[in-house]
Every structure is written in C-alpha cells, then in structure tokens.
Amino acid sequence: MQSLIACCYLLFRRSNAIAPEVTSPVHLRRWTAAFFASVSMSHVWYLPTFYLTSAEDILLSNAIGAILDFLTAIPFAIIILLSMLQDRRRPLWPVFLMMTPLIVGLSFCGISHNYALLPILYAYYLLVGITLSIYVVRATRQYGRWLRDNYADLEHKEVWQSFVILAVILLVFVIYALEPQATIYKYITQLNGIILVCYLLWRVETLSDLSDLGGGLKVEGGGKEPSTVGQKLQQHCIDTQLYLQHDLTLLQLAKAIGTNRTYLSSYFVEEGITYNAYINDLRIHHFVHLYHEAVAAQRSFTAQQLAYESGYRSYSTFSLAFKQRMGQTVSAWMRDAAV
Numbered sequence: 001m002q003s004l005i006a007c008c009y010l011l012f013r014r015s016n017a018i019a020p021e022v023t024s025p026v027h028l029r030r031w032t033a034a035f036f037a038s039v040s041m042s043h044v045w046y047l048p049t050f051y052l053t054s055a056e057d058i059l060l061s062n063a064i065g066a067i068l069d070f071l072t073a074i075p076f077a078i079i080i081l082l083s084m085l086q087d088r089r090r091p092l093w094p095v096f097l098m099m100t101p102l103i104v105g106l107s108f109c110g111i112s113h114n115y116a117l118l119p120i121l122y123a124y125y126l127l128v129g130i131t132l133s134i135y136v137v138r139a140t141r142q143y144g145r146w147l148r149d150n151y152a153d154l155e156h157k158e159v160w161q162s163f164v165i166l167a168v169i170l171l172v173f174v175i176y177a178l179e180p181q182a183t184i185y186k187y188i189t190q191l192n193g194i195i196l197v198c199y200l201l202w203r204v205e206t207l208s209d210l211s212d213l214g215g216g217l218k219v220e221g222g223g224k225e226p227s228t229v230g231q232k233l234q235q236h237c238i239d240t241q242l243y244l245q246h247d248l249t250l251l252q253l254a255k256a257i258g259t260n261r262t263y264l265s266s267y268f269v270e271e272g273i274t275y276n277a278y279i280n281d282l283r284i285h286h287f288v289h290l291y292h293e294a295v296a297a298q299r300s301f302t303a304q305q306l307a308y309e310s311g312y313r314s315y316s317t318f319s320l321a322f323k324q325r326m327g328q329t330v331s332a333w334m335r336d337a338a339v
Helices: 002-012 026-045 055-071 073-083 093-112 118-150 160-178 183-206 226-238 250-256 261-271 275-296 303-309 315-326 330-337
Strands: none
Touching: 002 026, 002 183, 026 055, 026 073, 026 183, 055 073, 055 093, 073 093, 073 118, 093 118, 118 250, 118 275, 160 183, 226 250, 226 261, 250 261, 250 275, 261 275, 275 303, 275 315, 275 330, 303 315, 303 330, 315 330
8 A cells, every 4th residue: 555655646746745846857756656556566466375275376376476576566676776877868678678587487387387497587586686786786886976077966866875775675686586484574575665665755756857957978069179168167167156056067067168068078087177076176165265254254154054155055965075175074174264
C-alpha cells in the first residue's frame, strides 16, 4: 500500500510537496512511479505461493513471480539509478537485455518443470548485480566530476546519495538471490522496502532537473577564442557581479560572455582550475569584502546572511567551499579576522 500510494502521488501530483521550489526531472519521476507500481504488484503475483501445498506448484509460482520481477521491479530500480545521473542520457535497453537470460532460463524451468538450471541462473544474477554495481559506481563518480565542472551550486545534487540508494538496492538483491529462510531476513527485507520507498520519494522531490540549465553534453558552435575569454570574464562576470546569481551554470556564463561552453572550458583548463573553483573564488572574495564592510560599519550580520548575498543558497555548500579555499572554517576565519 505504501508503494501504491507513492506511485499515485508521483503520477498525479503536479508539484513537489517536499521541496516546492525544486523542479524534478519528469522522466525520473515517471520511472520511480513505475518502480513503486511494480513493487506493489510484486506482492500480488507472489500471493499464490501462500495457498499452494505442492512443492512443485510453489516452485512454479515463485518462478513466475521472479520472471515478472525481472521484467519490472529490478530493471526499474537500475533505471532509476541511471536516471539520477544527469550528465548524459544513457541507453536503457542494455538493462532489459541483461535480464533476458534470467527470464528465458526461468521460463524454461517453469515449462519443463526441470529446475536444474537454477544454480546457474543464481550465479548469473549475482554476476549481473556485481557488474551493474561497478558500472554505477564509475558512472556516479563521473557525474560528480561533471557537476563540479559545470555547476557552482550543488544543492540537492549530492552524489553520495546515489551510493546510498545503490547499497540499499544491492542488499535487496542479495537477500532476493539467497532466499534465506530465517524470519529475521523477512523483516529486514520489509524494512529495506519501506526505507527505499521513503528515500526514493524524498530524493525524486529534492533532485533538481538540470536539463534546462545547460547541463547536457550538447556543445554550441562559434564563440570567441580562449585567449580573449579572460577579458570577457572580467567585463561580463566580475564587473557585473554575475557570479552572485544563484545556480549559475557554465553554459549560462558562456552565453553571457559571448562564447560557448567548449571555449570557456578550454580557458579554465589552461588556467589549471575548474569552473566550480573559479566561481567559488569570486564568491568567497565577495563574502570577505562584505564581512569587512559590515565590521567597519558596525552593522549586525550573520555568516549565513553574507553567504546568501555572496551567491550561495545553501550555507553548507558555502562552508565546504570556504574551508577548501581558505584552509579553515568560516567561524575560525571570522574569529582570526576579528583579532
């Protein structure tokens, strides 16, 4: 019922309730709803198992349930993980292709009533889980680098959360494959499911859609040579304080200075910095300037207020960037600056 309610919520609610200011990726919202629906249905197609008495009938019922899971819930779970990585659109057909041997093998077992292939299918299932885990870890790390190169603000885009979801899904994978009979494992599976539903629902609602912010891999042609980019940045970014714009992206900055992302990225590479580091340096310098101004004028202020005025929506994002740039925490720096 929890999964069914979550599915209906994602399908029929127009806006986010958890984070109203966030626009979630539509395709992620739909795939997550499909996953919740498949989890709900999974409880339905395993129901006959509880009413059958013949061991062979129970095996057949479990095989049919597993086939339906390999067609729905498991591929949808993997697709959700891939859909959270917005650096590029990844093909989804390989996910279903990897499930095909399991579906074919279980269908053969059910039709022939010969379950000798089950150990091989279990081994293949675990191999698929390991392979996908390695791929998702590598893709998530690549996504993290892409975020740092293209975005100065990383609110609600925390990469580590994808690893948490992967770990929970993997735990379900392992329990599903090993089929332990102890009652405690059944409770763990149910608790896992509840955590996964709640966490996915929260994650979908707090993950910003980056497709309209210049985050894709599409590259525009034309623009100025990298040698002139520095002057354009001074004129259109620093002098105008464009860097104070919240959620400023690499593509938006490139358009503002009259070039494209490729040339702007080339400039930052030549300078030995990333876009994220460049914007953070400007914002932290602005924060320092505001701090000294406020102290000189004996005006009351908070670090959170000055961070927001310096272009940061999230104080935690600012704190991390400040410590990386200045080598100490904000509070320690302010304490030293007041001496």
